[in-house]
Amino acid sequence: MGAESPLLICNEEHRFLAAEQMRLIGREDASILLEPVGRNTAPAIALAALFATRNGDDPLLLVLAADHFILDVDRFCESVKKAVPMAEQGKLVTFGIVPDRNETGYGYILRGEALSDGGFVVGRFEEKPDRQTAEKYVKSGDYYWNSGMFMFRASRYLEELKRRRPEILDACSRSISVTEPDMQFVRVDAEAFEACPAESIDYAVMEKTDDAVVIPLDARWSDIGSWSALWDVQERDGDGNAFKGDVLSLSSNNNNVRADGRLVAIVGVKDLVVVETKDAVPLAPSGLMLLATKALQ
Known part of the structure:
Protein backbone atom coordinates (compact mmCIF):
# COMPACT_ATOMS: atom_id res chain seq x y z
CA MET A 1 0.00 0.00 0.00
CA GLY A 2 1.66 3.17 -1.20
CA ALA A 3 1.39 6.65 0.21
CA GLU A 4 2.00 10.18 -1.00
CA SER A 5 4.37 12.59 0.71
CA PRO A 6 3.36 13.45 4.29
CA LEU A 7 1.36 16.58 5.00
CA LEU A 8 1.93 18.12 8.42
CA ILE A 9 -0.19 20.77 10.08
CA CYS A 10 1.29 22.76 12.93
CA ASN A 11 1.41 26.20 14.46
CA GLU A 12 3.66 28.80 12.86
CA GLU A 13 5.87 28.79 15.97
CA HIS A 14 6.64 25.08 15.57
CA ARG A 15 7.61 25.14 11.90
CA PHE A 16 11.35 24.61 12.29
CA LEU A 17 10.92 21.85 14.85
CA ALA A 18 8.52 20.06 12.51
CA ALA A 19 10.84 20.50 9.53
CA GLU A 20 13.81 19.17 11.51
CA GLN A 21 11.88 16.10 12.59
CA MET A 22 10.93 15.40 8.98
CA ARG A 23 14.59 15.77 7.99
CA LEU A 24 15.66 13.29 10.66
CA ILE A 25 13.37 10.61 9.22
CA GLY A 26 14.32 11.37 5.63
CA ARG A 27 11.05 13.07 4.62
CA GLU A 28 12.16 16.50 3.49
CA ASP A 29 9.47 16.15 0.82
CA ALA A 30 6.75 16.73 3.42
CA SER A 31 4.58 19.81 3.01
CA ILE A 32 3.99 21.72 6.25
CA LEU A 33 0.80 23.75 6.56
CA LEU A 34 1.17 26.52 9.13
CA GLU A 35 -1.78 27.57 11.26
CA PRO A 36 -1.54 31.19 12.44
CA VAL A 37 -3.73 30.25 15.44
CA GLY A 38 -5.10 26.99 16.81
CA ARG A 39 -8.67 26.19 15.83
CA ASN A 40 -8.92 22.53 16.87
CA THR A 41 -9.04 19.45 14.66
CA ALA A 42 -12.01 20.03 12.35
CA PRO A 43 -10.49 23.14 10.72
CA ALA A 44 -6.99 21.64 10.69
CA ILE A 45 -8.20 18.58 8.80
CA ALA A 46 -10.24 20.81 6.49
CA LEU A 47 -7.04 22.65 5.54
CA ALA A 48 -5.37 19.31 4.80
CA ALA A 49 -8.30 18.10 2.67
CA LEU A 50 -8.47 21.37 0.74
CA PHE A 51 -4.72 21.35 0.16
CA ALA A 52 -4.77 17.70 -0.95
CA THR A 53 -7.53 18.36 -3.50
CA ARG A 54 -6.19 21.65 -4.82
CA ASN A 55 -5.01 20.13 -8.14
CA GLY A 56 -8.07 17.98 -8.76
CA ASP A 57 -6.81 14.95 -6.82
CA ASP A 58 -8.97 13.21 -4.24
CA PRO A 59 -6.74 11.03 -2.05
CA LEU A 60 -7.56 8.98 0.99
CA LEU A 61 -6.40 10.83 4.09
CA LEU A 62 -4.97 8.98 7.08
CA VAL A 63 -5.24 11.50 9.91
CA LEU A 64 -2.84 10.97 12.79
CA ALA A 65 -1.93 13.09 15.80
CA ALA A 66 1.73 13.91 16.34
CA ASP A 67 1.87 12.79 19.97
CA HIS A 68 0.60 9.22 19.67
CA PHE A 69 2.82 6.22 20.38
CA ILE A 70 2.15 2.89 18.64
CA LEU A 71 4.38 0.02 19.71
CA ASP A 72 2.98 -2.76 17.49
CA VAL A 73 3.39 -1.20 14.06
CA ASP A 74 2.43 -4.38 12.19
CA ARG A 75 -0.99 -4.55 13.85
CA PHE A 76 -1.49 -0.86 13.22
CA CYS A 77 -0.77 -1.37 9.51
CA GLU A 78 -3.25 -4.27 9.42
CA SER A 79 -6.00 -2.02 10.81
CA VAL A 80 -5.12 0.72 8.31
CA LYS A 81 -5.40 -1.77 5.44
CA LYS A 82 -8.85 -2.81 6.70
CA ALA A 83 -9.90 0.82 6.64
CA VAL A 84 -8.94 1.43 3.00
CA PRO A 85 -11.90 -0.28 1.27
CA MET A 86 -14.35 1.30 3.70
CA ALA A 87 -12.94 4.76 3.06
CA GLU A 88 -12.98 4.11 -0.67
CA GLN A 89 -16.71 3.37 -0.33
CA GLY A 90 -17.30 6.77 1.23
CA LYS A 91 -17.21 5.83 4.90
CA LEU A 92 -15.57 8.03 7.53
CA VAL A 93 -13.43 5.59 9.48
CA THR A 94 -12.10 6.04 12.98
CA PHE A 95 -9.82 3.67 14.83
CA GLY A 96 -11.06 2.50 18.23
CA ILE A 97 -8.44 1.35 20.71
CA VAL A 98 -9.26 -1.96 22.40
CA PRO A 99 -9.17 -0.91 26.08
CA ASP A 100 -7.05 -2.77 28.63
CA ARG A 101 -8.17 -0.78 31.70
CA ASN A 102 -10.98 1.47 32.89
CA GLU A 103 -9.29 4.67 31.73
CA THR A 104 -11.06 7.96 32.54
CA GLY A 105 -8.74 10.16 30.48
CA TYR A 106 -10.11 9.12 27.07
CA GLY A 107 -13.44 9.39 25.33
CA TYR A 108 -15.10 6.13 24.29
CA ILE A 109 -16.83 4.83 21.17
CA LEU A 110 -19.74 2.39 21.39
CA ARG A 111 -19.71 -0.04 18.51
CA GLY A 112 -22.92 -0.80 16.68
CA GLU A 113 -23.75 -3.26 13.91
CA ALA A 114 -20.87 -5.47 12.77
CA LEU A 115 -19.73 -5.07 9.16
CA SER A 116 -18.44 -7.85 6.94
CA ASP A 117 -14.90 -6.51 6.65
CA GLY A 118 -13.95 -6.27 10.32
CA GLY A 119 -15.39 -2.89 11.23
CA PHE A 120 -18.48 -1.72 13.05
CA VAL A 121 -21.00 1.03 12.55
CA VAL A 122 -20.37 3.70 15.18
CA GLY A 123 -23.14 3.52 17.77
CA ARG A 124 -22.23 6.73 19.53
CA PHE A 125 -19.36 8.72 20.97
CA GLU A 126 -19.11 9.06 24.74
CA GLU A 127 -17.36 11.79 26.71
CA LYS A 128 -14.60 10.96 29.20
CA PRO A 129 -16.39 8.89 31.86
CA ASP A 130 -16.00 8.59 35.60
CA ARG A 131 -14.24 5.51 36.98
CA GLN A 132 -17.39 3.48 37.57
CA THR A 133 -18.76 4.19 34.08
CA ALA A 134 -15.40 3.42 32.46
CA GLU A 135 -15.32 0.07 34.26
CA LYS A 136 -18.78 -0.74 32.91
CA TYR A 137 -17.69 0.19 29.38
CA VAL A 138 -14.62 -2.03 29.50
CA LYS A 139 -16.44 -5.02 31.00
CA SER A 140 -19.12 -4.87 28.29
CA GLY A 141 -16.61 -5.42 25.48
CA ASP A 142 -18.63 -3.08 23.26
CA TYR A 143 -16.60 0.08 23.75
CA TYR A 144 -13.29 1.36 22.43
CA TRP A 145 -11.12 4.29 23.38
CA ASN A 146 -11.46 7.20 21.00
CA SER A 147 -8.00 7.42 19.43
CA GLY A 148 -8.51 10.58 17.38
CA MET A 149 -7.19 8.79 14.27
CA PHE A 150 -9.23 8.71 11.05
CA MET A 151 -9.29 7.67 7.43
CA PHE A 152 -11.57 9.01 4.71
CA ARG A 153 -11.46 10.38 1.22
CA ALA A 154 -10.69 14.09 1.23
CA SER A 155 -13.83 15.00 -0.71
CA ARG A 156 -16.07 13.01 1.66
CA TYR A 157 -14.80 14.91 4.65
CA LEU A 158 -15.35 18.22 2.88
CA GLU A 159 -18.88 17.12 1.87
CA GLU A 160 -19.76 16.25 5.45
CA LEU A 161 -18.21 19.44 6.78
CA LYS A 162 -20.19 21.51 4.27
CA ARG A 163 -23.38 19.78 5.38
CA ARG A 164 -22.74 19.85 9.12
CA ARG A 165 -20.55 22.93 9.72
CA PRO A 166 -20.46 25.11 6.59
CA GLU A 167 -19.00 28.03 8.56
CA ILE A 168 -15.82 26.03 9.18
CA LEU A 169 -15.47 25.00 5.55
CA ASP A 170 -16.09 28.54 4.33
CA ALA A 171 -13.44 30.04 6.62
CA CYS A 172 -10.90 27.35 5.74
CA SER A 173 -11.59 27.70 2.00
CA ARG A 174 -11.03 31.44 2.18
CA SER A 175 -7.89 31.05 4.26
CA ILE A 176 -6.25 28.59 1.89
CA SER A 177 -7.31 30.33 -1.33
CA VAL A 178 -4.32 32.65 -0.92
CA THR A 179 -1.31 30.68 0.26
CA GLU A 180 2.29 31.81 0.66
CA PRO A 181 4.78 29.01 -0.14
CA ASP A 182 8.09 29.32 1.72
CA MET A 183 10.34 26.33 1.02
CA GLN A 184 8.30 23.39 2.32
CA PHE A 185 6.11 25.66 4.46
CA VAL A 186 2.65 26.77 3.34
CA ARG A 187 1.09 29.75 5.09
CA VAL A 188 -2.65 30.40 4.97
CA ASP A 189 -4.43 33.73 5.24
CA ALA A 190 -4.32 34.61 8.93
CA GLU A 191 -7.36 36.88 9.05
CA ALA A 192 -9.63 34.35 7.35
CA PHE A 193 -8.44 31.47 9.51
CA GLU A 194 -8.74 33.43 12.75
CA ALA A 195 -12.44 33.91 11.92
CA CYS A 196 -12.95 30.13 11.77
CA PRO A 197 -14.92 28.51 14.61
CA ALA A 198 -12.80 26.26 16.83
CA GLU A 199 -14.28 22.78 16.92
CA SER A 200 -13.10 19.18 17.03
CA ILE A 201 -13.77 16.74 14.21
CA ASP A 202 -15.80 14.64 16.63
CA TYR A 203 -18.28 17.42 17.36
CA ALA A 204 -18.31 18.91 13.86
CA VAL A 205 -18.58 15.73 11.78
CA MET A 206 -18.11 12.30 13.33
CA GLU A 207 -20.95 12.53 15.86
CA LYS A 208 -23.36 13.78 13.19
CA THR A 209 -22.57 11.80 10.05
CA ASP A 210 -24.48 8.64 9.10
CA ASP A 211 -21.33 7.10 7.63
CA ALA A 212 -19.07 6.78 10.69
CA VAL A 213 -17.34 3.40 11.01
CA VAL A 214 -14.98 2.19 13.75
CA ILE A 215 -12.20 -0.35 13.25
CA PRO A 216 -10.75 -2.00 16.38
CA LEU A 217 -7.06 -1.33 16.95
CA ASP A 218 -5.06 -3.41 19.42
CA ALA A 219 -1.50 -2.20 18.83
CA ARG A 220 -0.27 -1.05 22.28
CA TRP A 221 -1.30 2.55 21.65
CA SER A 222 -0.88 5.55 23.92
CA ASP A 223 -1.49 9.23 23.31
CA ILE A 224 1.47 10.17 25.58
CA GLY A 225 -0.72 12.75 27.25
CA SER A 226 0.94 12.57 30.66
Whole structure:
Protein backbone atom coordinates (compact mmCIF):
# COMPACT_ATOMS: atom_id res chain seq x y z
CA MET A 1 0.00 0.00 0.00
CA GLY A 2 1.66 3.17 -1.20
CA ALA A 3 1.39 6.65 0.21
CA GLU A 4 2.00 10.18 -1.00
CA SER A 5 4.37 12.59 0.71
CA PRO A 6 3.36 13.45 4.29
CA LEU A 7 1.36 16.58 5.00
CA LEU A 8 1.93 18.12 8.42
CA ILE A 9 -0.19 20.77 10.08
CA CYS A 10 1.29 22.76 12.93
CA ASN A 11 1.41 26.20 14.46
CA GLU A 12 3.66 28.80 12.86
CA GLU A 13 5.87 28.79 15.97
CA HIS A 14 6.64 25.08 15.57
CA ARG A 15 7.61 25.14 11.90
CA PHE A 16 11.35 24.61 12.29
CA LEU A 17 10.92 21.85 14.85
CA ALA A 18 8.52 20.06 12.51
CA ALA A 19 10.84 20.50 9.53
CA GLU A 20 13.81 19.17 11.51
CA GLN A 21 11.88 16.10 12.59
CA MET A 22 10.93 15.40 8.98
CA ARG A 23 14.59 15.77 7.99
CA LEU A 24 15.66 13.29 10.66
CA ILE A 25 13.37 10.61 9.22
CA GLY A 26 14.32 11.37 5.63
CA ARG A 27 11.05 13.07 4.62
CA GLU A 28 12.16 16.50 3.49
CA ASP A 29 9.47 16.15 0.82
CA ALA A 30 6.75 16.73 3.42
CA SER A 31 4.58 19.81 3.01
CA ILE A 32 3.99 21.72 6.25
CA LEU A 33 0.80 23.75 6.56
CA LEU A 34 1.17 26.52 9.13
CA GLU A 35 -1.78 27.57 11.26
CA PRO A 36 -1.54 31.19 12.44
CA VAL A 37 -3.73 30.25 15.44
CA GLY A 38 -5.10 26.99 16.81
CA ARG A 39 -8.67 26.19 15.83
CA ASN A 40 -8.92 22.53 16.87
CA THR A 41 -9.04 19.45 14.66
CA ALA A 42 -12.01 20.03 12.35
CA PRO A 43 -10.49 23.14 10.72
CA ALA A 44 -6.99 21.64 10.69
CA ILE A 45 -8.20 18.58 8.80
CA ALA A 46 -10.24 20.81 6.49
CA LEU A 47 -7.04 22.65 5.54
CA ALA A 48 -5.37 19.31 4.80
CA ALA A 49 -8.30 18.10 2.67
CA LEU A 50 -8.47 21.37 0.74
CA PHE A 51 -4.72 21.35 0.16
CA ALA A 52 -4.77 17.70 -0.95
CA THR A 53 -7.53 18.36 -3.50
CA ARG A 54 -6.19 21.65 -4.82
CA ASN A 55 -5.01 20.13 -8.14
CA GLY A 56 -8.07 17.98 -8.76
CA ASP A 57 -6.81 14.95 -6.82
CA ASP A 58 -8.97 13.21 -4.24
CA PRO A 59 -6.74 11.03 -2.05
CA LEU A 60 -7.56 8.98 0.99
CA LEU A 61 -6.40 10.83 4.09
CA LEU A 62 -4.97 8.98 7.08
CA VAL A 63 -5.24 11.50 9.91
CA LEU A 64 -2.84 10.97 12.79
CA ALA A 65 -1.93 13.09 15.80
CA ALA A 66 1.73 13.91 16.34
CA ASP A 67 1.87 12.79 19.97
CA HIS A 68 0.60 9.22 19.67
CA PHE A 69 2.82 6.22 20.38
CA ILE A 70 2.15 2.89 18.64
CA LEU A 71 4.38 0.02 19.71
CA ASP A 72 2.98 -2.76 17.49
CA VAL A 73 3.39 -1.20 14.06
CA ASP A 74 2.43 -4.38 12.19
CA ARG A 75 -0.99 -4.55 13.85
CA PHE A 76 -1.49 -0.86 13.22
CA CYS A 77 -0.77 -1.37 9.51
CA GLU A 78 -3.25 -4.27 9.42
CA SER A 79 -6.00 -2.02 10.81
CA VAL A 80 -5.12 0.72 8.31
CA LYS A 81 -5.40 -1.77 5.44
CA LYS A 82 -8.85 -2.81 6.70
CA ALA A 83 -9.90 0.82 6.64
CA VAL A 84 -8.94 1.43 3.00
CA PRO A 85 -11.90 -0.28 1.27
CA MET A 86 -14.35 1.30 3.70
CA ALA A 87 -12.94 4.76 3.06
CA GLU A 88 -12.98 4.11 -0.67
CA GLN A 89 -16.71 3.37 -0.33
CA GLY A 90 -17.30 6.77 1.23
CA LYS A 91 -17.21 5.83 4.90
CA LEU A 92 -15.57 8.03 7.53
CA VAL A 93 -13.43 5.59 9.48
CA THR A 94 -12.10 6.04 12.98
CA PHE A 95 -9.82 3.67 14.83
CA GLY A 96 -11.06 2.50 18.23
CA ILE A 97 -8.44 1.35 20.71
CA VAL A 98 -9.26 -1.96 22.40
CA PRO A 99 -9.17 -0.91 26.08
CA ASP A 100 -7.05 -2.77 28.63
CA ARG A 101 -8.17 -0.78 31.70
CA ASN A 102 -10.98 1.47 32.89
CA GLU A 103 -9.29 4.67 31.73
CA THR A 104 -11.06 7.96 32.54
CA GLY A 105 -8.74 10.16 30.48
CA TYR A 106 -10.11 9.12 27.07
CA GLY A 107 -13.44 9.39 25.33
CA TYR A 108 -15.10 6.13 24.29
CA ILE A 109 -16.83 4.83 21.17
CA LEU A 110 -19.74 2.39 21.39
CA ARG A 111 -19.71 -0.04 18.51
CA GLY A 112 -22.92 -0.80 16.68
CA GLU A 113 -23.75 -3.26 13.91
CA ALA A 114 -20.87 -5.47 12.77
CA LEU A 115 -19.73 -5.07 9.16
CA SER A 116 -18.44 -7.85 6.94
CA ASP A 117 -14.90 -6.51 6.65
CA GLY A 118 -13.95 -6.27 10.32
CA GLY A 119 -15.39 -2.89 11.23
CA PHE A 120 -18.48 -1.72 13.05
CA VAL A 121 -21.00 1.03 12.55
CA VAL A 122 -20.37 3.70 15.18
CA GLY A 123 -23.14 3.52 17.77
CA ARG A 124 -22.23 6.73 19.53
CA PHE A 125 -19.36 8.72 20.97
CA GLU A 126 -19.11 9.06 24.74
CA GLU A 127 -17.36 11.79 26.71
CA LYS A 128 -14.60 10.96 29.20
CA PRO A 129 -16.39 8.89 31.86
CA ASP A 130 -16.00 8.59 35.60
CA ARG A 131 -14.24 5.51 36.98
CA GLN A 132 -17.39 3.48 37.57
CA THR A 133 -18.76 4.19 34.08
CA ALA A 134 -15.40 3.42 32.46
CA GLU A 135 -15.32 0.07 34.26
CA LYS A 136 -18.78 -0.74 32.91
CA TYR A 137 -17.69 0.19 29.38
CA VAL A 138 -14.62 -2.03 29.50
CA LYS A 139 -16.44 -5.02 31.00
CA SER A 140 -19.12 -4.87 28.29
CA GLY A 141 -16.61 -5.42 25.48
CA ASP A 142 -18.63 -3.08 23.26
CA TYR A 143 -16.60 0.08 23.75
CA TYR A 144 -13.29 1.36 22.43
CA TRP A 145 -11.12 4.29 23.38
CA ASN A 146 -11.46 7.20 21.00
CA SER A 147 -8.00 7.42 19.43
CA GLY A 148 -8.51 10.58 17.38
CA MET A 149 -7.19 8.79 14.27
CA PHE A 150 -9.23 8.71 11.05
CA MET A 151 -9.29 7.67 7.43
CA PHE A 152 -11.57 9.01 4.71
CA ARG A 153 -11.46 10.38 1.22
CA ALA A 154 -10.69 14.09 1.23
CA SER A 155 -13.83 15.00 -0.71
CA ARG A 156 -16.07 13.01 1.66
CA TYR A 157 -14.80 14.91 4.65
CA LEU A 158 -15.35 18.22 2.88
CA GLU A 159 -18.88 17.12 1.87
CA GLU A 160 -19.76 16.25 5.45
CA LEU A 161 -18.21 19.44 6.78
CA LYS A 162 -20.19 21.51 4.27
CA ARG A 163 -23.38 19.78 5.38
CA ARG A 164 -22.74 19.85 9.12
CA ARG A 165 -20.55 22.93 9.72
CA PRO A 166 -20.46 25.11 6.59
CA GLU A 167 -19.00 28.03 8.56
CA ILE A 168 -15.82 26.03 9.18
CA LEU A 169 -15.47 25.00 5.55
CA ASP A 170 -16.09 28.54 4.33
CA ALA A 171 -13.44 30.04 6.62
CA CYS A 172 -10.90 27.35 5.74
CA SER A 173 -11.59 27.70 2.00
CA ARG A 174 -11.03 31.44 2.18
CA SER A 175 -7.89 31.05 4.26
CA ILE A 176 -6.25 28.59 1.89
CA SER A 177 -7.31 30.33 -1.33
CA VAL A 178 -4.32 32.65 -0.92
CA THR A 179 -1.31 30.68 0.26
CA GLU A 180 2.29 31.81 0.66
CA PRO A 181 4.78 29.01 -0.14
CA ASP A 182 8.09 29.32 1.72
CA MET A 183 10.34 26.33 1.02
CA GLN A 184 8.30 23.39 2.32
CA PHE A 185 6.11 25.66 4.46
CA VAL A 186 2.65 26.77 3.34
CA ARG A 187 1.09 29.75 5.09
CA VAL A 188 -2.65 30.40 4.97
CA ASP A 189 -4.43 33.73 5.24
CA ALA A 190 -4.32 34.61 8.93
CA GLU A 191 -7.36 36.88 9.05
CA ALA A 192 -9.63 34.35 7.35
CA PHE A 193 -8.44 31.47 9.51
CA GLU A 194 -8.74 33.43 12.75
CA ALA A 195 -12.44 33.91 11.92
CA CYS A 196 -12.95 30.13 11.77
CA PRO A 197 -14.92 28.51 14.61
CA ALA A 198 -12.80 26.26 16.83
CA GLU A 199 -14.28 22.78 16.92
CA SER A 200 -13.10 19.18 17.03
CA ILE A 201 -13.77 16.74 14.21
CA ASP A 202 -15.80 14.64 16.63
CA TYR A 203 -18.28 17.42 17.36
CA ALA A 204 -18.31 18.91 13.86
CA VAL A 205 -18.58 15.73 11.78
CA MET A 206 -18.11 12.30 13.33
CA GLU A 207 -20.95 12.53 15.86
CA LYS A 208 -23.36 13.78 13.19
CA THR A 209 -22.57 11.80 10.05
CA ASP A 210 -24.48 8.64 9.10
CA ASP A 211 -21.33 7.10 7.63
CA ALA A 212 -19.07 6.78 10.69
CA VAL A 213 -17.34 3.40 11.01
CA VAL A 214 -14.98 2.19 13.75
CA ILE A 215 -12.20 -0.35 13.25
CA PRO A 216 -10.75 -2.00 16.38
CA LEU A 217 -7.06 -1.33 16.95
CA ASP A 218 -5.06 -3.41 19.42
CA ALA A 219 -1.50 -2.20 18.83
CA ARG A 220 -0.27 -1.05 22.28
CA TRP A 221 -1.30 2.55 21.65
CA SER A 222 -0.88 5.55 23.92
CA ASP A 223 -1.49 9.23 23.31
CA ILE A 224 1.47 10.17 25.58
CA GLY A 225 -0.72 12.75 27.25
CA SER A 226 0.94 12.57 30.66
CA TRP A 227 4.20 11.67 32.36
CA SER A 228 2.67 8.37 33.50
CA ALA A 229 1.77 7.52 29.89
CA LEU A 230 5.30 8.33 28.76
CA TRP A 231 6.68 6.19 31.59
CA ASP A 232 4.63 3.22 30.39
CA VAL A 233 6.31 3.15 26.96
CA GLN A 234 9.91 4.00 27.85
CA GLU A 235 12.76 1.51 28.03
CA ARG A 236 14.27 1.12 31.50
CA ASP A 237 17.60 0.01 32.91
CA GLY A 238 18.21 -2.73 35.46
CA ASP A 239 17.25 -0.40 38.30
CA GLY A 240 13.93 0.51 36.71
CA ASN A 241 15.08 3.98 35.60
CA ALA A 242 14.16 5.61 32.28
CA PHE A 243 16.80 8.12 31.13
CA LYS A 244 17.05 10.42 28.14
CA GLY A 245 20.14 12.56 27.62
CA ASP A 246 23.21 12.88 29.82
CA VAL A 247 22.22 11.29 33.14
CA LEU A 248 24.42 9.91 35.94
CA SER A 249 22.70 7.64 38.46
CA LEU A 250 23.91 6.11 41.72
CA SER A 251 21.78 3.92 44.01
CA SER A 252 18.59 5.26 42.42
CA ASN A 253 15.51 3.36 41.33
CA ASN A 254 12.37 3.86 39.22
CA ASN A 255 13.15 7.42 38.15
CA ASN A 256 12.21 9.13 34.89
CA VAL A 257 14.90 11.68 33.98
CA ARG A 258 15.13 13.82 30.85
CA ALA A 259 18.24 15.93 30.27
CA ASP A 260 18.04 18.24 27.27
CA GLY A 261 21.39 20.02 27.55
CA ARG A 262 23.25 19.49 30.80
CA LEU A 263 24.34 16.59 32.96
CA VAL A 264 21.75 15.52 35.52
CA ALA A 265 23.03 13.46 38.47
CA ILE A 266 20.72 11.61 40.86
CA VAL A 267 21.93 9.88 44.02
CA GLY A 268 19.89 7.70 46.35
CA VAL A 269 16.45 8.72 45.09
CA LYS A 270 13.46 6.81 43.75
CA ASP A 271 10.12 7.38 42.02
CA LEU A 272 10.99 10.86 40.74
CA VAL A 273 10.47 12.68 37.46
CA VAL A 274 13.26 15.15 36.65
CA VAL A 275 13.15 17.36 33.57
CA GLU A 276 16.18 19.52 32.75
CA THR A 277 15.52 22.42 30.38
CA LYS A 278 17.30 25.70 29.69
CA ASP A 279 14.71 27.59 31.75
CA ALA A 280 14.06 25.36 34.76
CA VAL A 281 14.58 21.92 36.27
CA PRO A 282 11.29 20.69 37.77
CA LEU A 283 11.62 17.70 40.08
CA ALA A 284 8.67 15.95 41.67
CA PRO A 285 7.31 12.57 42.73
CA SER A 286 6.01 10.86 39.61
CA GLY A 287 2.35 11.38 40.48
CA LEU A 288 2.77 15.14 40.98
CA MET A 289 4.88 16.13 37.95
CA LEU A 290 1.88 17.40 35.99
CA LEU A 291 1.12 19.91 38.78
CA ALA A 292 4.79 20.94 38.93
CA THR A 293 5.08 21.62 35.21
CA LYS A 294 1.81 23.58 35.17
CA ALA A 295 3.06 25.73 38.04
CA LEU A 296 6.15 26.67 36.00
CA GLN A 297 4.19 27.68 32.90
